[in-house]
Amino acid sequence: MVPRPQGNDQKRTRLLATVDSVPPGRVASYGQIALEAGLPGRARLVGALLRGLPAGSPLAWHRIVNAQGKSSLDPRSSAGRTQRRRLRSEGVEFDSKGRIDLKRHGWRP
């Protein structure tokens, strides 16, 4: 087996570091995180990564939403409510449809 040019944990680490670089009060999309981590077009990888986070992870996963400015979690789920609660506590506003105005709260690297 020829080792991959880039170890997958290397990618994972870069992605996690990028997620962690999103400041409080701002949100970033999955695609944006992938792009900044040097993996353009790999938004789904970010989703898969966050999905596998252990409960109680110190990582600020709640600042990641989809490109539409909406949470990709079931709003009724525990994680979904946690995300909303955390974002609101950071000053992020949601409109009546649960959408965030990215012009205002979007992360601009």
Added chain:
DNA sequence: GGATTGACGGGAG
């Protein structure tokens, strides 16, 4: 080990 799934995204109609 092929097929399906999915915390995505962009494009087309």
Added chain:
DNA sequence: ACTCCCGCCAATC
């Protein structure tokens, strides 16, 4: 605004 479709590819079945 909404639906459908396709590319992406790790994880899961």
